[in-house]
Amino acid sequence: MSKTYKIIYYILLTAILAWLLPWFYNLATLKKERTPFTLYSEIIEDFAMINVNQNEKDLRYTDRKGDIYTERQFDSILPMFYYRQLVTDNRLPDTIRGVPVTASKIRRENFIFRTRPLDINVHHPELYSLLESRSKRVDLTMPDDVFRLTKNGIEFIDMESNQVNKEKSALFQSVFQQKEVAFPIRTIAGNPTNRKEYDEGYLFTDNEGKLFHLKQMQGRPFLRPISIDADVQISQIWVTEFLNRKYFGFLTDVNNQFYVLTAPDYSLVKVEIPPFNPKKENMTIFGNMFSWTVVQSDKKDEILTAIDAKTLTAIDSMAYHNADKDKTGLASYLFPLQLSFTSTKDKFFYPRLKDFSYRALALNLVLLVVYVLLFRKTKFSTTKLFKSLSIAVLGVFAFIPALLMRE
Amino acid sequence: MNPVITCTNLTHHYGKRLIYENLNFSVPEGRILGLLGKNGTGKTTTINILNGYLKPSGGECTIFGENIRHINPITKQRIALLIEGHVQYSFMNIEQIERFYASFYPKWKKEAYYELMDLLKVAPRQRIANMSCGQRSQVALGLIMAQNADLLILDDFSLGLDPGYRRLFIEYLREYAKSEQKTVFLTSHIIQDMEKLIDDCIILDYGKILIQKSVSELMDTFKKFTFKIDDAQPSLPADNEFYNPAVYRGNGELFTFQNKEYVEQYLHKHDIEHSQLMSESLNLEDIFIGLTGKY
Amino acid sequence: MIKAILYKEWIKIRYLFLLAAVILMAFTAYCQLRIGNVISLRSAAHLWEILLTRDNTFYEAMRYVPLFSGVLLALFQFVPEMQQKRLKLCLHLPLPQNKIIGSMLGFGVSLLIILFVVTYLIIFLYLNPILAPELISRVMLTMLPWFVAGIAGYAFVAFTVLEPTWKRRLLNILAGVAFIRIFYLSGYAEAYNQVIVWLLIITLALAGLSFLSVSRFKDGVQ
Structure with a gap:
């Protein structure tokens, strides 16, 4: 028994070190390089960016070609983003690219859309609030019930009594049946909050991959099947509810294509950006009446695409290569792998092995030789063989426990 | 008779410090054997090894023919x-502890325990932690007697006992062991009273066994010789038969298993002028000091 | 004979067990009082909304209580065994050593599990009329790592206390702190869902690390 636990303890210590040593190392050395804040300018028809120097005070306004701007000039080449500054300075032009503009029009047309893997890779309780989208009040109010989607239906639960509202459930259920929704529901998205201008309820796909729009209007269900190309298999949905009311939502399919569901005509339009996997990448869209700057980023790269707001086709694109790496590269010589449990990309806890490095094998062999020399007087045993193999593979993580557990 | 305990070539180190090397001894059945020695000679080490609380560096011990490991x-x-x-278990009271141990030993004699407990003036619900050291020793003794084992191993039972309790403990234990024909192996660093208890003794010195003999033989044959000598004689020449020969202000003394003739020959051989050569018999404590020295 | 060992263990820890039960119940009651306040001062809907949109469970005050209980239980059970090396008495009993130590550890772990299961039952009975099953399971799954941490705390304190040398004790403490840290690494609701069963199995297995300490004690390691 104690022999088994000797090995178990050794393995435990090795695992702890594989987790903590890289963690301490990264804490001490890792510096995240920030990429410049970049937007597409419809004035100069190029990307414009703010370079932040290391002291973080010295801002440099440039465009991709390297032309340098003053802060004032920078405001005017990005009038859609800095319109409030321009209004304050009385510099807002009457027309931009031949289109008459006002501050309120710009405000209404602008939107910022953000999605992070962290918000998608998460356990959500599967209860949803369906707001009243045609209420007679100005402000939206939260409902006093929530709905759940079961294997073969929808039911509403009154929160105060914690009882199923049978009447309302039956009402919705009949509409779902009428519109031939195939249960169970695959993907559903909405923004269950009253801190928004209007409510578009939920977009969801059913078990056959069909797309639907669900709203509550004056207590009655509104359920609309949306015809989309049969080839498109929706995987992720966002209900947008932007001020411009031009879109119902954004969607991705299983091939990581990005689409807009336009309002009010419910047509699915592909956005001409590189493949986007919302489970792995961040996306930020700065939209205005002329163009969108779509920023897609993962750990290594940041890709920016300028999209024509009307046609949703690409105008231009550029990329930053993040130097989000250990600068000295020393870690790859020290650690054959790194163990971690959490990630900035999800809200789950589980063990993850990453950063495998063959370069650490040299150190592993040195440590193995040291171990064999140090313990040359102890007699051969399977435990010793096991420890030697562990050191050969796991290097420093297995070497330190071997020393610590020396009798 | 089969020995109950045998140790062969027992060797132990703590780190690099040698406690003893190649110790050989056995404890015969039905005898009370005392392992005597000064502090640090390895008495408790031996007990720990015998009970399996310490893995010896070398050698082997058996109890009732089984390897103690x-x-x-x-x-x-x-x-x-x-x-x-x-x-x-000082968090228990005397009733709880009796109930606890009773279930482990099929030959358990409850009366033997309570007989002794009746002599103590403690309440049955009093926790052992709140008793005096003497009372605690009686509880421990009572439990050992109730267990009704064939071999009793006692590690330094005299520690912390005042003379009254020590005497009580010794008398009770001897009476019990002899009437029930138990084998006892014990250690002590207090030798006083020990001759009333033990049959045989092993005297340990640093690193080795000095002597293993029955107490009666030891007391019959081991003598102290004293004599007066010239002040000029600073020390006595060494002799393999003598233990701790010393001179102090013209008084010579030495300890030996040899007789008076041998001592006289020795003094003569080394031309030591002397007078008033006398031998005296010793009690066990004096024998112990004579063998191991005062320091 | 096993029964006698359990009897001895019970004498050592009965008051602490009661204390741990009282502390757990007190914290449970406190958290539930707060839930009751939210309902009476705001509304049940407000409570649901918070549970649906945030990582809050309303039982956050209990985060370290199971760990505390586990640590205390192990201290009360094993420190008396190590004072004056009293463990020798135990190991002298006419039973196989693994059986003796195994039943001591098993008893401690079982008592903890009983405490925790009762706490869970109380929480469930309180929440059942108030919340939908989805939310109850969310609350309970989010709390589960804290309770497994309680068992881990017990396991590592026993492992450390029974260890005969201070140098190794320090190592055991560090390993224990690192292992227990795992249960508090993610503050997101239901973050541990995929692995909590494995963590529980590993933790229960690690409760046996004490066998290693006892074996070192028996070898007389100094």
């Missing part, structure tokens, strides 16, 4: 143990 639980029922300082 893997002793059968059934055999363990035949061995009673008193830990240094009469350590017991």
Whole structure:
């Protein structure tokens, strides 16, 4: 028994070190390089960016070609983003690219859309609030019930009594049946909050991959099947509810294509950006009446695409290569792998092995030789063989426990 | 008769410090054997090894013919143990502790325990932790007697006992062991009163056994010789038969198993002028000091 | 004979067990009082909304209580065994050593599990009329790592206390702190869902690390 636990303890210590040593190392050395804040300018028809120097005070306004701007000039080449500054300075032009503009029009047309893997890779309780989208009040109010989607239906639960509202459930259920929704529901998205201008309820796909729009209007269900190309298999949905009311939502399919569901005509339009996997990448869209700057980023790269707001086709694109790496590269010589449990990309806890490095094998062999020399007087045993193999593979993580557990 | 305990070539180090090397001894059945020695000679080490609380550096011990590193639980029922300082489960009271141990030992004699407990003036619900050291020793002794084991191993039972309790303990134990024909192996660093208890003794010196003999033989044959000599004689020449020969202000003394003639020949051989050569018999404590020295 | 060992263990820890039960119940009651306040001062809907949109469970005050209980239980059970090396008495008993130590550890772990299961039952009975099953399971799954941490705390304190040398004790403490840290690494609701069963199995297995300490004690390692 104690022999088994000797090995178990050794393995435990090795695992702890594989987790903590890289963690301490990264804490001490890792510096995240920030990429410049970049937007597409419809004035100069190029990307414009703010370079932040290391002291973080010295801002440099440039465009991709390297032309340098003053802060004032920078405001005017990005009038859609800095319109409030321009209004304050009385510099807002009457027309931009031949289109008459006002501050309120710009405000209404602008939107910022953000999605992070962290918000998608998460356990959500599967209860949803369906707001009243045609209420007679100005402000939206939260409902006093929530709905759940079961294997073969929808039911509403009154929160105060914690009882199923049978009447309302039956009402919705009949509409779902009428519109031939195939249960169970695959993907559903909405923004269950009253801190928004209007409510578009939920977009969801059913078990056959069909797309639907669900709203509550004056207590009655509104359920609309949306015809989309049969080839498109929706995987992720966002209900947008932007001020411009031009879109119902954004969607991705299983091939990581990005689409807009336009309002009010419910047509699915592909956005001409590189493949986007919302489970792995961040996306930020700065939209205005002329163009969108779509920023897609993962750990290594940041890709920016300028999209024509009307046609949703690409105008231009550029990329930053993040130097989000250990600068000295020393870690790859020290650690054959790194163990971690959490990630900035999800809200789950589980063990993850990453950063495998063959370069650490040299150190592993040195440590193995040291171990064999140090313990040359102890007699051969399977435990010793096991420890030697562990050191050969796991290097420093297995070497330190071997020393610590020396009798 | 089969020995109950045998140790062969027992060797132990703590780190690099040698405690003893190649110790050989056995404890015969039905005898009370005392392992005597000064502090640090390895008495408790030996007890720990015998009970399996210490892996010796070398050598082997058996109890009832079984290797002590893997002793059968059934055999363990035949061995009673008193830990240094009469350590017991002090969070229990005397009733709880009796109930606890009773279930482990098929030959348990409840009366033997309560007989002794009646002599103590403690309440049955009093926790052992709140008793005096003497009372605790009686509880530990009572438990050992109730266990009704064939072999009793007692580690430094005299530690912390005042003379009254020590005497009580010795008398009770001897009476019990002899009437029930138990084998006892014990250690002590207080030799006083020990001759009333033990049959045989092993005297340990640093690193080795000085002597293993029955107490009666030891007391019959081991003598102290004193004599007066010239002040000029600073010390006595060494002789293999003599223990701790010394001169102090013209008084010579030495300890030996030899007779008076041998001592006279010795003094003559070395041309030592002397007078008033006398031998005296010794009690066990004096024998112990004579053998091991005062320092 | 096993029964006698359990009897001895019970004498050592009965008051602490009661204390741990009282502390757990007190914290449970406190958290539930707060839930009751939210309902009476705001509304049940407000409570649901918070549970649906945030990582809050309303039982956050209990985060470290199971760990505390586990640590205390192990201290009360094993420190008396190590004072004056009293463990020798135990190991002298006419039973196989693994059986003796195994039943001591098993008893401690079982008592903890009983405490925790009762706490869970109380929480469930309180929440059942108030919340939908989805939310109850969310609350309980989010709390589960804290309770497994309680068992881990017990396991590592026993492992450390029974260890005969201070140098190794320090190592055991560090390993224990690192292992227990795992249960508090993610503050997101239901973050541990995929692995909590494995963590529980590993933790229960690690409760046996004490066998290693006892074996070192028996070898007289100094």
